[in-house]
Amino acid sequence: MDHPETPAEGSIHCEVRGELLLVGINRPAKYNGFTPRMFRELGEAYTRLDDDPALRVGVLHAFGKHFTAGLDLPTIAPSMQRGEKLVRPGDVEPLNLGTPGYRRRTKPMVAAVKGITYTLGIELMLAADVVVAADDCRFSQLEVKRGIMATGGATLRMAERAGLGNALLHLLTGDEFGAAEALRLNFVQKVVPAGQELEEALRIAQAIAAQAPLAVVATRLNALKAVEEGPIAAMQEFIEVQQRLSRSEDAAEGVRSFVERRAARFQGR
Structure with a gap:
């Protein structure tokens, strides 16, 4: 560089x-x-x-x-x-x-x-x-x-x-x-x-x-919460966060890429 x-x-x-x-x-x-x-x-x-x-x-x-x-x-x-x-x-x-x-x-x-x-x-x-x-x-x-x-x-x-x-x-x-x-x-x-x-x-x-950006951010924040506030606080977020992520365009793309056997193209939304 x-x-x-x-x-x-x-x-x-x-x-x-x-x-x-x-x-x-x-x-x-x-x-x-x-x-x-x-x-x-x-x-x-x-x-x-x-x-x-x-x-x-x-x-x-x-x-x-x-x-x-x-x-x-x-x-x-x-x-x-x-x-x-x-x-x-x-x-x-x-x-x-x-x-x-x-x-x-x-x-x-x-x-x-x-x-x-x-x-x-x-x-x-x-x-x-x-x-x-x-x-x-x-x-x-x-x-x-x-x-x-x-x-x-x-x-x-x-x-x-x-x-x-x-x-x-x-x-x-x-x-x-x-x-x-x-x-x-x-x-x-x-x-x-x-x-x-x-x-x-x-x-x-x-x-x-290369991974789904919304999922990466959510995963990082949940792991930090577990360290800083404890496992119970982190677990209490699981259902809400997974609901939000599963409704995203990236989650739909994740399913499509699996079915079509290709690399996913995530947009961060």
């Missing part, structure tokens, strides 16, 4: 490939450290994914050798001290925390991570849905080394994926660990040789995009 121009404060570079939106973190000279501009543009990119009916799946990746070293603290600290959010009110919040005044993403996001993937980098990948990691990844949730707490979802999602003891091992020591440990703890779903992570993420994203 050609490298786009990089402003001093970094940027988020979007590229549409068919039904996919590639969302690229673009500040490689500074290890892709996040500035206020980059946060705002990331929220705008995630909002574009959700709002454009032609887009079905997002792919979060980074330019350069590393995913991100995390926050660029000198530029971010003033906002942090004031308690200010860096994403525009009403936009989709990339960390998917359900903060009042911000939207949660509905469409799937596949993340491709590589090299240094610290702090915010881990939290962004845990907020995605499927993660492909290069085998050269270096992970660290090191907020305790800086006198602050991880507030982008690590305290929630690391424990949910790996169990409390495994989460606290890394949260409380701020140690660095590799792709094999991340795979063992269910922080990532696949590990591939460095340089192949984006290709594999795109393959997965295209496989998701």
